[in-house]
Amino acid sequence: MIERSSSYSEAARAGMHNACLQKSLRNLQARYGKGALDIWQSLPDPSLRHRVKARRMQTLAHLDQLLALLAEGIEAQGGQVYFAATAEDANRYVLDLARRNGVRRVVKGKSMLSAEIGIDAVLAADGIEVVETDLGEFIVQIAGSSASHIIAPCIHMDRQQIGRLFADQLGIPYNEDPPTLTRAARKALREKLLTADMGLTGCNLACVETGQISLVSNEGNIRMATTMPKIHVALMGMERIAATLDDQRDLLQLLTRGAALQKLSTYVSFLGGPRREGDPDGPEAFHLVIVDNGRSRILADPEFREVLACIRCGACLNICPVYGRIGGHAYHSPYSGPIGAVVTPLLQGINRHADLCKGETLCGACRDVCPVDNDLPRMLAALRHKLAYGDPAWQVRPHKRLEALGFALWQRIISNNWIYEMLLRVVRALQRPFVNPQGVLGPLPGLKGGWTEGRDLPPLAAASFRERWRTTLGRGRAQDPAGSHKEQYHDA
Amino acid sequence: MTPERVAFLNRIRTAVADTTAERLPLEILLAPADDEPLLAALAGRTQNQRMELLQQLIANAAPLNLQVSTCATLPEAAGRIAAIALASEPEFSGQKTLILHEHRLLQTLALDTLTELEDIPKHWTSRANTRVRAHTLAASIGITVADWGIAESATIVQLTRPGRPRSTSLVPSVHIALLPLSRLVADLAEAFALVRREPEHASMVLISGPSKTADIEACMVLGAHGPRAMHLLVLTGAADVAASSFLVASCSQCC
Numbered sequence: 001m002i003e004r005s006s007s008y009s010e011a012a013r014a015g016m017h018n019a020c021l022q023k024s025l026r027n028l029q030a031r032y033g034k035g036a037l038d039i040w041q042s043l044p045d046p047s048l049r050h051r052v053k054a055r056r057m058q059t060l061a062h063l064d065q066l067l068a069l070l071a072e073g074i075e076a077q078g079g080q081v082y083f084a085a086t087a088e089d090a091n092r093y094v095l096d097l098a099r100r101n102g103v104r105r106v107v108k109g110k111s112m113l114s115a116e117i118g119i120d121a122v123l124a125a126d127g128i129e130v131v132e133t134d135l136g137e138f139i140v141q142i143a144g145s146s147a148s149h150i151i152a153p154c155i156h157m158d159r160q161q162i163g164r165l166f167a168d169q170l171g172i173p174y175n176e177d178p179p180t181l182t183r184a185a186r187k188a189l190r191e192k193l194l195t196a197d198m199g200l201t202g203c204n205l206a207c208v209e210t211g212q213i214s215l216v217s218n219e220g221n222i223r224m225a226t227t228m229p230k231i232h233v234a235l236m237g238m239e240r241i242a243a244t245l246d247d248q249r250d251l252l253q254l255l256t257r258g259a260a261l262q263k264l265s266t267y268v269s270f271l272g273g274p275r276r277e278g279d280p281d282g283p284e285a286f287h288l289v290i291v292d293n294g295r296s297r298i299l300a301d302p303e304f305r306e307v308l309a310c311i312r313c314g315a316c317l318n319i320c321p322v323y324g325r326i327g328g329h330a331y332h333s334p335y336s337g338p339i340g341a342v343v344t345p346l347l348q349g350i351n352r353h354a355d356l357c358k359g360e361t362l363c364g365a366c367r368d369v370c371p372v373d374n375d376l377p378r379m380l381a382a383l384r385h386k387l388a389y390g391d392p393a394w395q396v397r398p399h400k401r402l403e404a405l406g407f408a409l410w411q412r413i414i415s416n417n418w419i420y421e422m423l424l425r426v427v428r429a430l431q432r433p434f435v436n437p438q439g440v441l442g443p444l445p446g447l448k449g450g451w452t453e454g455r456d457l458p459p460l461a462a463a464s465f466r467e468r469w470r471t472t473l474g475r476g477r478a479q480d481p482a483g484s485h486k487e488q489y490h491d492a
Numbered sequence: 493m494t495p496e497r498v499a500f501l502n503r504i505r506t507a508v509a510d511t512t513a514e515r516l517p518l519e520i521l522l523a524p525a526d527d528e529p530l531l532a533a534l535a536g537r538t539q540n541q542r543m544e545l546l547q548q549l550i551a552n553a554a555p556l557n558l559q560v561s562t563c564a565t566l567p568e569a570a571g572r573i574a575a576i577a578l579a580s581e582p583e584f585s586g587q588k589t590l591i592l593h594e595h596r597l598l599q600t601l602a603l604d605t606l607t608e609l610e611d612i613p614k615h616w617t618s619r620a621n622t623r624v625r626a627h628t629l630a631a632s633i634g635i636t637v638a639d640w641g642i643a644e645s646a647t648i649v650q651l652t653r654p655g656r657p658r659s660t661s662l663v664p665s666v667h668i669a670l671l672p673l674s675r676l677v678a679d680l681a682e683a684f685a686l687v688r689r690e691p692e693h694a695s696m697v698l699i700s701g702p703s704k705t706a707d708i709e710a711c712m713v714l715g716a717h718g719p720r721a722m723h724l725l726v727l728t729g730a731a732d733v734a735a736s737s738f739l740v741a742s743c744s745q746c747c
Binding site: 181 | 497500501584619645697702704705
């Protein structure tokens with residue numbers, strides 16, 4: 001289990017040494033990341049992702065009007081809508097609602113927003129029992145751990161660990177057979193689902209045209225949590241909105257394909273209010289809590305606005321080489337992987353989460369697989385720029401003054417050829433004792449340890465290209481008056 | 493509007509102030525797609541084309557563990573339901589029990605008269621039944637009629653209506669859904685074109701197979717919280733004709 005207080009590198013190292021996690025991540029990425037890319041390449045309409053992205057951005061440009069209309073639509077069906085500017089506002093609203101209705105037990109459908117605002121602790125502090133019902137979320141909840149993947153929360157645990165956990169917490173004989181373990185959880189959670197006073201879910205996408213939110217699940221826990229308790233509360237990130245039913249359809253199909261290569265998830269529920277006259281079941285009250293909690297600030301910055309087009313499918317986690325090695329806990333956020341590395345700093349502080357954007361490689365795989373065509377590498381680079389130079393608009397201080405000084409010095413050195421070549425000669429002499437038999441530089445002492453501990457570097461060559469050009473390569477070509485070679489080398 | 497709502501929306505308006513020039517009138521932004529071509533295609537679909545869709549549905553259902561069978565007559569459908577009921581094991585209580593949507597198609601099957609099922613209690617989710625919840629929790633099999641089926645994703649569409657609760661397809665261990673072939677459409681776009689003509693419903697669910705999870709070591713297990721088995725009985729031929737007379741579009745009171 002990873003402590004919340006551990007640093008990015010400590011948690012990353014723990015992830016890399018967790019054999020079970022490594023095996024699961026390899027399987028996950030081999031299947032889902034590549035699978036999503038294959039689906040995008042074989043779409044009957046190859047422009048779908050671009051079109052949907054353009055529509056997402058257009059929707060965000062009208063977000064104030066659309067949210068007002070959505071609220072009217074929900075209220076017309078007898079539902080209640082609360083606009084929560086902050087996490088505290090959202091938590092207070094739900095807690096008040098629970099108190100007013102004497103709620104003793106809350107069953108949750110999987111919701112990352114609920115983790116973002118920390119509502120479980122708020123309800124629990126009031127003596128209310130809060131039960132996660134998605135199997136993976138339930139497992140990490142009773143283990144006292146946290147989700148390490150957007151759609152596979154307990155990917156860091158193996159069947160033996162889960163077997164021991166269930167033996168401890170559910171009082172069943174130790175077993176490590178996934179169907180048997182699932183049945184044990186099914187039985188335990190069914191009782192909770194059928195006796196809870198409140199169901200608390202997220203919201204995948206709300207639709208303005210129909211006034212209905214949609215929720216996807218494979219397990220059926222979200223249908224249970226939205227059908228059996230007398231109150232249903234849905235937490236919605238303010239950007240998760242579709243103008244028309246057709247927009248909602250396009251987005252849902254990209255969501256389920258990106259997340260799990262499914263044409264549709266097993267269940268897609270559409271709901272927008274309490275049960276109606278004559279309806280035999282469904283909740284007596286429906287509350288939609290629309291949460292800002294830092295999103296309007298992202299919306300206001302054109303450099304990062306497109307990250308709000310994200311539909312949280314998790315495809316970028318399934319392809320990212322960094323996430324694929326370190327796992328989700330290093331991100332210290334409900335949002336892990338490349339999307340987490342962009343959205344977590346923007347929501348919770350760029351300096352506070354400075355390691356996230358630096359840890360990613362900018363390889364571009366997340367951009368290729370993103371169903372809404374988000375350019376995450378561009379935004380990661382923009383975050384690094386802010387950390388290097390500071391940005392008062394985002395309250396960012398330069399992350400490492402010493403590093404900034406170092407780069408300023410480096411700029412001086414490489415703009416003067418004489419100093420640069422002097423330095424090359426010095427380093428060539430100094431590196432000699434550290435070149436290992438394989439011909440690479442191993443770990444270096446002192447300050448350089450951070451750069452070289454986890455990676456091998458090639459040593460400086462005996463002669464630089466410029467030196468070789470002067471002595472051998474350029475011989476006989478130096479007089480070439482056309483300069484065509486020069487051009488080519490320049491391009492290369 | 494409450495002050496917090498006004499402030500919330502104003503903050504957003506300020507955030508997107510740079511897009512003011514690109515804003516569209518809302519009636520254009522919200523203009524629904526033109527469903528007429530889809531509806532025309534549906535209306536013109538031949539029996540052969542429907543049978544092709546059925547083959548697609550069956551192929552797409554297999555990897556989802558959705559068990560599809562076809563029934564050419566209503567007695568055949570009743571017999572199929574009886575066979576499923578007899579082969580099933582009760583999970584949460586010692587007794588096999590059926591819970592059925594209040595639907596004329598299901599009533600016409602006359603399951604009460606089948607001798608194979610005489611020992612199995614049957615409850616209806618009728619508006620007169622005040623114990624629907626208790627009957628649903630105790631039931632081992634839930635039986636519903638789908639509003640539409642979608643071939644592309646092996647999905648059924650169910651709208652909540654009076655007498656047709658959501659829990660019937662969710663809480664019992666086995667779900668049996670009936671689908672007249674004439675209600676089978678090609679894809680989600682066609683289904684939504686039809687849904688759009690039914691504005692009066694509190695909720696809707698799309699179901700594509702039994703409940704499942706792969707949260708423990710990516711090992712697929714059926715029956716996480718919902719039914720562990722799902723059967724789709726597609727009514728063809730005479731059964732389709734008989735069933736279609738109970739399924740008049742835009743009418744929730746007739747059956």
